[in-house]
Amino acid sequence: MNLLFVADPIETFKTSKDSTFAMMREAARRGHRLQVCEPRDLVWVRGGRVVARRCRTIILTGREQADWFEVVATAELALADTDAVLMRKDPPFDPEFIYATHLLQQAEREGARVFNRPQALRDHPEKLAIMEFADVIAPTLVTREADAIRAFHAEHGDIILKPLDGMGGMGIFRVGADGLNLGSIIETLNQHGQATVMVQRFLPEIVDGDKRILIIGGVPVPFCLARIPQGSEIRGNLAAGGKGVARPLSERDREIAEQLGPVLSARGLLLVGLDVIGACVTEINVTSPTCFQEITDQTGFDVAACFVDALEGALMAAA
Known part of the structure; x- marks a missing residue:
């Protein structure tokens, strides 16, 4: 080919x-x-x-x-x-x-x-795609409005704020119950009401890792990569210094992947990377999901071979 x-x-x-x-x-x-x-x-x-x-x-x-x-x-x-x-x-x-x-x-x-597929890429921006699957996500707010963010913080106490166009953990902030610096963070992210922001309840399970679950052709790879924050960091992203540890999917991981995988695959998404903290999906990555080599190196499961198998199968099915 x-x-x-x-x-x-x-x-x-x-x-x-x-x-x-x-x-x-x-x-x-x-x-x-x-x-x-x-x-x-x-x-x-x-x-x-x-x-x-x-x-x-x-x-x-x-x-x-x-x-x-x-x-x-x-x-x-x-x-x-x-x-x-x-x-x-x-x-x-x-x-x-x-x-x-x-x-x-x-x-x-x-x-x-x-x-x-190009339309599927446009239809699934990586932060916002989770809105369709509200039953598997943490409490989440998407808004430009500072007052809405303040109300969300008042309700949940410990929150994460992030831009919609970031990657690798870039631009992510945590604000605890004391609300320290919340106003400045809101102004930085929403650009005084000109930019939309995502806010989520902080998930303490992040200490066990932000899990990347790969779905290929609608089927989950049997191992995920738990990206564990290091030192004083709250971000597990490998680009932010997180440590990647491959693990077998938990029962909850597999349940989530088997719920979302066939839906996303049917829309033309051959490869998807779910980010899961604890029992909650935080992002659906569709542009260029990663972690193939880390999972393969640590478990022996050849993710790239699995992907090329699925690609060849998709092309043969369309022939």
Whole structure:
């Protein structure tokens, strides 16, 4: 198969932990052709098709970091001429990301197969997608209004505030019962009423980890990665210094995954990453879910192979 990865610059990949690299490595092992571009390379003109203007065909060298790949060709490529397009651009979920999904959706109209589906990516912003599944989330508020946030804090006492477009734990604040600095935090996040904020009741189970549960083709991977905050941090995100510990899914983890997985898969989300603290879902990650290598390294369960199996199966089913 000819696979096109739409991603951040591959020169920035940390191959020891990057999940897109793990996908590429497994696909290459099976003999699939690897091509890469960035969202900025996508172009459409009336009378033509969506193309990647600077699409690079690469091979993997087996070496580490800077020279892990070699470019063997660079050319314009119509997305509809590939077997599959994998959208793996990291957040933020900003206007440029949304514009890229519109270009990818046009490519679908022209015959391309895109994973995850562009419309599904737009329909499931990673913070807000949880609203549909209120029975499995903690008390949550989405608002621009400072007074609503203050009332939520008065009701719940210990809260987490976060921007809707952050990633890796960026911009997350905790405010305890004393309300210390709440006003300043609200002003910082809602930009004096111009930006929408998510507020959630603090979940003390974070000490046991913010669990990343991967769902592939609607089926949960049997192990999650518990990202455990270190030192005085409240954030378990690996990007914020959290420690990743792979664990078998608990009964509650599996229950949540089996409830949400088939629903999300039916919408064209081949790969989903649920973030779960205690018994509650806090985010639904659909843009470029990670933790493949950490789970595989610690448990022996080959997440990348599971993903490529599902990708091949989806393409065969559509043939």
